[in-house]
Amino acid sequence: MRRTTLFTLKTPYREPMEIVGFEFGDPDGEEACAIVGSMRGNEVQQTYTCARLVQQLRLDEAKVMPGKRILVVPSVNPFSMNVSSRFWALDHTDINRTFPGYDKGETTQRIAEGLFSAVSSFSLGIQLCSLYMPGEFVPHVRLTRAGEITKESLALADGFGLPYVVINEPTPFDTTMLNYNWQVWSTNAFSLYGHTTEHVDEAGAVLMVAAIERFLATRGVLRLPVSDAVPPRTIEEAGLVAVRTEKAGGFLMRHAEAGDHVEAGQVLAEVVDALDAHVKETLRAPVSGQVFFCRTEPLVEQHIICFRIAADE
Amino acid sequence: MVETVYSAELPVNEHLLVQKNRICGHGNGPRMAVVTGIHGDELEGQYVAFELARRLNDDLDLLHGTVDIYPAINPLGINTIQRGVPTFDIDLNRTFPGDPAGNLTQVATAAVVDDILGADVCVDIHASNIFLREMPQVRINEITADSLLPLAPLLGVDLVWVHASATVLQNTLAYSLNERGTRCLVVETGVGMRITESYGKRLVDGLLRLLGSLGGWDGSVPDALRPTVARDQRVEFLNASEPGIFLPRVRHGSTLKRGQLVGVVCDPLTGTVREDVISEQGGLLFTLREYPVVYPGSLMARVLGGAR
Ligand SMILES: [Zn+2]
Numbered sequence: 001m002r003r004t005t006l007f008t009l010k011t012p013y014r015e016p017m018e019i020v021g022f023e024f025g026d027p028d029g030e031e032a033c034a035i036v037g038s039m040r041g042n043e044v045q046q047t048y049t050c051a052r053l054v055q056q057l058r059l060d061e062a063k064v065m066p067g068k069r070i071l072v073v074p075s076v077n078p079f080s081m082n083v084s085s086r087f088w089a090l091d092h093t094d095i096n097r098t099f100p101g102y103d104k105g106e107t108t109q110r111i112a113e114g115l116f117s118a119v120s121s122f123s124l125g126i127q128l129c130s131l132y133m134p135g136e137f138v139p140h141v142r143l144t145r146a147g148e149i150t151k152e153s154l155a156l157a158d159g160f161g162l163p164y165v166v167i168n169e170p171t172p173f174d175t176t177m178l179n180y181n182w183q184v185w186s187t188n189a190f191s192l193y194g195h196t197t198e199h200v201d202e203a204g205a206v207l208m209v210a211a212i213e214r215f216l217a218t219r220g221v222l223r224l225p226v227s228d229a230v231p232p233r234t235i236e237e238a239g240l241v242a243v244r245t246e247k248a249g250g251f252l253m254r255h256a257e258a259g260d261h262v263e264a265g266q267v268l269a270e271v272v273d274a275l276d277a278h279v280k281e282t283l284r285a286p287v288s289g290q291v292f293f294c295r296t297e298p299l300v301e302q303h304i305i306c307f308r309i310a311a312d313e
Numbered sequence: 314m315v316e317t318v319y320s321a322e323l324p325v326n327e328h329l330l331v332q333k334n335r336i337c338g339h340g341n342g343p344r345m346a347v348v349t350g351i352h353g354d355e356l357e358g359q360y361v362a363f364e365l366a367r368r369l370n371d372d373l374d375l376l377h378g379t380v381d382i383y384p385a386i387n388p389l390g391i392n393t394i395q396r397g398v399p400t401f402d403i404d405l406n407r408t409f410p411g412d413p414a415g416n417l418t419q420v421a422t423a424a425v426v427d428d429i430l431g432a433d434v435c436v437d438i439h440a441s442n443i444f445l446r447e448m449p450q451v452r453i454n455e456i457t458a459d460s461l462l463p464l465a466p467l468l469g470v471d472l473v474w475v476h477a478s479a480t481v482l483q484n485t486l487a488y489s490l491n492e493r494g495t496r497c498l499v500v501e502t503g504v505g506m507r508i509t510e511s512y513g514k515r516l517v518d519g520l521l522r523l524l525g526s527l528g529g530w531d532g533s534v535p536d537a538l539r540p541t542v543a544r545d546q547r548v549e550f551l552n553a554s555e556p557g558i559f560l561p562r563v564r565h566g567s568t569l570k571r572g573q574l575v576g577v578v579c580d581p582l583t584g585t586v587r588e589d590v591i592s593e594q595g596g597l598l599f600t601l602r603e604y605p606v607v608y609p610g611s612l613m614a615r616v617l618g619g620a621r
Pocket residue numbers: 351352355439440441
């Protein structure tokens with residue numbers, strides 16, 4: 001293992017911010033796979049998962065195939081994490097909306113460029129991500145559609161052994177994400193979404209580390225036996241059935257968790273008045289299927305998607 | 314008349330309300346929409362909304378048609394000194410045209426677009442941010458230059474900046490409206506968290522002048538300044554190389570000579586200057602940093618030079 005500094009930013013009154021990378025395998029080998037952890041200051045689980053991956057790859061370093069190189073970047077934005085700010089603390093910009101970056105531009109564009117120049121030439125790219133809405137997911141691989149290369153990636157995505165592969169259509173704003181820009185630069189890019197974001201879930205981290213190692217094994221980067229896995233179900237994000245608070249806000253009293261199988265008509269949650277606890281709205285499953293996403297915040301506004309269900313086939 | 318454009322229940326005994334003030338004159342004149350407060354930390358438009366409504370109400374007989382004023386598209390942000398929408402951490406001007414079947418912020422932006430569509434003209438007033446002070450200016454995406462350039466000088470701004478199209482800007486209110494056939498001009502003026510009344514007065518005159526040109530206002534309005542139209546000129550961006558505290562050494566709005574010192578980045582810990590900030594090309598200093606703390610990359614000034 002080689003610890004390297006990929007990018008340094010001088011700052012007022014704080015130590016320089018470093019983006020640290022861990023390299024495994026042949027130093028002159030082909031740039032096989034880059035794994036990027038947290039980019040936002042609240043992505044605690046993503047950072048932890050990468051730290052565990054670094055630990056695991058140290059144990060497995062002898063199994064990196066000759067001529068191959070792996071790079072792990074656990075934390076792109078330690079500065080925000082250290083001050084409990086989700087976005088870049090000075091101007092609240094999201095580094096994951098500034099790719100491919102620009103070395104003469106704004107601060108976050110420089111950070112993005114610093115990372116991107118270190119990871120853009122890898123053949124495979126994996127990012128551990130969080131969604132903007134607070135909640136829990138069934139662990140899955142997400143692909144952002146960016147032309148032919150996404151089709152190619154889709155054929156590789158079962159290597160992770162995760163139960164779902166979700167494809168989403170980017171908004172114009174999404175074309176500034178790392179995942180999208182990796183693909184523009186011909187990297188097969190995968191975003192991994194685990195159960196949680198803001199707290200450490202040990203089992204979830206172990207699962208993701210195993211999923212990444214399994215993927216590396218299927219791609220001939222790591223010499224490891226590939227465990228059996230049920231082929232994933234591939235779904236379009238737009239095909240997930242949303243269940244929203246249509247009428248009311250209040251306490252969200254949930255009766256279903258991410259991963260549960262629910263029947264059509266089943267009560268998923270009640271929206272309860274915050275002052276007198278009467279039930280204002282009952283959220284029911286419109287279809288039978290697996291709860292793919294559920295909101296975990298105790299309070300909810302009207303017009304908030306609280307569940308997304310992958311309908312039974 | 315105050316009308317509600319979008320309402321959603323918040324968790325505890327409150328509604329989020331996006332409201333507008335519809336001011337109707339006589340006759341079938343044009344409809345002008347004036348929008349501000351998409352970014353909760355930008356307050357320059359608050360004065361414009363107030364003063365425009367006051368002047369229209371004072372002279373209603375001079376108004377033909379309708380003026381809709383939307384002073385707070387992001388009311389929770391304005392209340393909490395946040396640029397984005399609190400709890401969602403979302404920049405609303407990256408969520409247009411919205412989605413009626415989506416989450417609250419998307420439903421709200423969809424309702425706003427729906428409400429404005431069909432207006433003869435819309436003006437979306439921004440105040441830069443807390444970091445930068447801007448001369449009153451209209452920003453036009455080059456793909457809409459043909460339809461908007463004739464209107465922009467009426468607003469009485471110092472500068473009309475025709476900028477290159479960028480994919481991310483497709484999620485702004487202005488793009489969404491222009492794409493759907495409703496002309497929308499974007500104004501940037503002043504600085505975040507403050508009100509510059511002199512700029513605001515000029516904009517109110519400008520809005521009435523624009524309305525007058527469409528046949529909606531009979532009142533007299535002073536002649537507009539002739540703004541500089543920046544289309545082919547080179548805009549020089551001065552970003553910090555060093556971290557520290559930025560101290561300007563020139564006045565905002567002044568014309569700089571080639572090689573002139575704009576400011577310094579200093580280090581209070583050691584009492585030294587870490588960087589001299591110099592405009593290589595010279596020209597009109599239309600953007601100047603207001604917030605002193607800088608990182609490498611922080612924008613400190615924009616200078617409009619001569620023709621390319
Ligand atoms: Zn703004």
